[in-house]
Amino acid sequence: MAKPTEFRIDVEKALGKTEVRAHFRKAMDTLMTNRRNQFPDDAALQALRTQAQAIRANALSKLPELLEQLETNLTKNGVQVHWAETTDEANQIVLGIMQKHHAQSIIKGKSMVSEEMGLNHFLEERGIEALESDLGEFIIQLDGETPSHIIMPAIHKSKEQISKLFHEKFPDIPYTDNVDELTASARRILRDKFYAAPVGLSGVNFAVAETGTLCLVENEGNGRMSTTIPPVHIAVTGIEKVVEKLSDIPPLLSILPRSATGQPITTYFNMISGPRKADEKDGPTEVHLVLLDNGRSRIYSDPELLATLRCIRCGACINHCPVYVRIGGHSYGTVYPGPIGTILEPQKEGLKVHGELIQASSLCGACGEVCPVRIPIPNIINRLRHDSVRKDTENTPTQDAGTRRKPLEAAIWQAWSWSASHPSLYNFGGKTATQLRGLVPNNLGAWTKVRTAPKLAEQTLHQQLKALGVDHE
Amino acid sequence: MSQTTNPPKPDTIYFFGTCLIDLIYPKAGVSAVQLLQRERVKVIYPQAQTCCGQPAWNSGYRDEARQVARAQIKFFPKNIPIVIPSGSCAGMMKTHYPELFKGEADEVEALNLANRVYELTEFLVDVLKVQLQDLGEAVEVAVHTSCSARREMGVADKIEQLLGQLSNVDVKEQAYKTECCGFGGTFAIKEPEISAAMVADKTLHIRATGATQLVSQDCGCLMNISGAFAYQAQHEGKAAPKAQHIAEFLWERTHG
Incomplete structure (x- = not known):
């Protein structure tokens, strides 16, 4: 976990890497264009967003009941349901299942919740091999990195870097920078692992309460293999991923890939409804679902912050963020980067650890504009800024509320507020400032490193309009 | 909206x-x-x-x-x-x-x-449904619409509708037109490095249009972008398009 002070250092480092920045820009441009092409009719897009928002909001409004229903129906289907309050509990549950089966390795489909849990690290410390099978995840695991994007974990890596990495890690395979050949190599390596792994792990995109179905979208087929070849399948997900009905799925499935990668639909869509039945030839004999809270109940308790949990993890906010495109995902020092990380991480982990992130937004609103479930991300950033300096900390569930209130900054705002709510004081200040305009220094710290200092006017607008005889009441 | x-x-x-x-x-x-x-x-x-x-x-x-x-x-x-x-x-x-x-x-x-x-x-x-008559010289103009005008107020197209009435004004469209200029109020102070990277790109794209004039509905963005233009003119000898609030630009070109 990143220390609070690392953010700024990471940002400076990231901004210095012009090649990486150009690479990111190109990648995000492509994703933005792809998304735009998927939604030629704006009215249709807005209608679909409203529908998706309603589905997710409805699910959250009944969350406790739906989770109970989900558990009942999954259990009926033969899926074993586990509840984890913390990431440590979730890790212990996975470990327990593996120990029961004397499993020494696990093959993983892509799962951000498993990243949140730090599962790979946890298992490796206990001598268990956790292998990522999503190509992007496979690449960054080879290099000992974490994902820099929630749906494209290796987006920060160039083709050349990946070629070198493969050559270094697999010296038997001849060097190539041909993408198809690299992919084929990864596929060959992973194929054997799929057959050998005693346990497979996946995330969940939507969990349907009505039917007890776990839905999984993916493009590589590794998700299907992770969930069908090994005899044991463990799915991990956050408690917010539940939806009420099976009929809620088509609209969500329609908007998720189009918002994410600009695909009309993903190559694979898996609906998992239990272990192998007596008359079936394949599939795991055991299926488990681990439902993780990790701060989500706290977010759930606040009517405004609750919207954070509508997220379907498409990453569109990340792709459209002018800050993310410049600093990249790793600078955030969090599991979830970009705008969604900016609102989720400080709520999940507390403002002491990740409170710095909420300043890293110009509140331009590009994220909120593209969010398929209309999470008002800028409003939530604003709210978290308030939480970080507010005095009535009992009125918010946010962890470490009020801890970023600095006496000097608070005093400045109080003085500003006093002056700007007392016209005679404000006008006196304005007039005096313009009279002393010559004294404004040319060096205004960081502002004047790349800009000239703004100059105060000779006369304020108040003075000029008065002189022009503009009515004042 | x-x-x-x-x-x-x-x-x-x-x-x-x-x-x-x-x-x-x-x-x-x-x-x-x-x-x-x-x-x-x-x-x-x-x-x-x-x-x-x-x-x-x-x-x-x-x-x-x-x-x-x-x-x-x-x-x-x-x-x-x-x-x-x-x-x-x-x-x-x-x-x-x-x-x-x-x-x-x-x-x-x-x-x-x-x-x-x-x-x-x-x-x-x-x-008011204003009808403007252009009295100015031919000029190439770039428009920067503030994020709040675009996304909070939903009025991004109004500025171009006004400019469209001016016969001698040629609007040039810059790359990444809808992207934030990096001002964001206190953002520019609290995240100076990211803000600087954003305004550097913004000035680059506006300058690339060849426009000699920049207009916006928001003086916050103008302070940021024109400050960067002026700095780049002073330190790097680059051309600095003249930056004006849309009101000032319209009034100058249309009053007899």
């Missing part, structure tokens, strides 16, 4: 000048008032007005923002439109006052004020 049904042309309106225009860009405010007066609208500029409260609101200091906002609500009591030459301050009053005053004793007054707010270009186009 822009009004779906626009009121008939009013006789009298309020003008909220914004603190940034008051202290740094008063010419933009004077031009806006002149444009409005030319349409035979009586403009009232309450001398008690100060600031919309946005700086404190965006910094998380809600009590302090509310105190300032409450004062403005008192200074604009009549049930007439409030025209604001800034998407950002208009957005504050229109979309954030309702949040800021939720559950407060004066919530109704705040909502009433919010409903009367118009961004200047929106008001000129949708309510």
Whole structure:
């Protein structure tokens, strides 16, 4: 976990890497264009967003009941349901299942919740091999990195870097920078692992309460293999991923890939409804679902912050963020980067650890504009800024509320507020400032490193309009 | 969002000048008032007005923002439109006052004020339906629309509708036109490196259009972008397009 002070250092480092920045820009441009092409009719897009928002909001409004229903129906289907309050509990549950089966390795489909849990690290410390099978995840695991994007974990890596990495890690395979050949190599390596792994792990995109179905979208087929070849399948997900009905799925499935990668639909869509039945030839004999809270109940308790949990993890906010495109995902020092990380991480982990992130937004609103479930991300950033300096900390569930209130900054705002709510004081200040305009220094710290200092006017607008005889009441 | 049904042309309106225009860009405010007066609208500029409260609101200091906002609500009591030459301050009053005053004793007054707010270009186009006659020389212009005008107020197209009426103005479109310039109020101070990277790209793309003039509805963006242009002119000898608030630009080109 990143220390609070690392953010700024990471940002400076990231901004210095012009090649990486150009690479990111190109990648995000492509994703933005792809998304735009998927939604030629704006009215249709807005209608679909409203529908998706309603589905997710409805699910959250009944969350406790739906989770109970989900558990009942999954259990009926033969899926074993586990509840984890913390990431440590979730890790212990996975470990327990593996120990029961004397499993020494696990093959993983892509799962951000498993990243949140730090599962790979946890298992490796206990001598268990956790292998990522999503190509992007496979690449960054080879290099000992974490994902820099929630749906494209290796987006920060160039083709050349990946070629070198493969050559270094697999010296038997001849060097190539041909993408198809690299992919084929990864596929060959992973194929054997799929057959050998005693346990497979996946995330969940939507969990349907009505039917007890776990839905999984993916493009590589590794998700299907992770969930069908090994005899044991463990799915991990956050408690917010539940939806009420099976009929809620088509609209969500329609908007998720189009918002994410600009695909009309993903190559694979898996609906998992239990272990192998007596008359079936394949599939795991055991299926488990681990439902993780990790701060989500706290977010759930606040009517405004609750919207954070509508997220379907498409990453569109990340792709459209002018800050993310410049600093990249790793600078955030969090599991979830970009705008969604900016609102989720400080709520999940507390403002002491990740409170710095909420300043890293110009509140331009590009994220909120593209969010398929209309999470008002800028409003939530604003709210978290308030939480970080507010005095009535009992009125918010946010962890470490009020801890970023600095006496000097608070005093400045109080003085500003006093002056700007007392016209005679404000006008006196304005007039005096313009009279002393010559004294404004040319060096205004960081502002004047790349800009000239703004100059105060000779006369304020108040003075000029008065002189022009503009009515004042 | 822009009004779906626009009121008939009013006789009298309020003008909220914004603190940034008051202290740094008063010419933009004077031009806006002149444009409005030319349409035979009586403009009232309450001398008690100060600031919309946005700086404190965006910094998380809600009590302090509310105190300032409450004062403005008192200074604009009549049930007439409030025209604001800034998407950002208009957005504050229109979309954030309702949040800021939720559950407060004066919530109704705040909502009433919010409903009367118009961004200047929106008001000129949708309510006054101005017809402009271009008296200026041929010029190539780039437009930077503020994120608040675009996404909070939904009035991004108004500025181009006004420029479209000027026969000698050729609008050049820059790459990444809808991307933020990196100002973001206190963002520019709290995240100076990211802000600097954003404005560097913004100036690059605007300069690449060859436009000699930049216009915007928001002086915050202009302060950021024109400050960077001036710095680059001084230190790197690069061309600096002239940056003006849209009101100032329109008034200069259309008054005889």
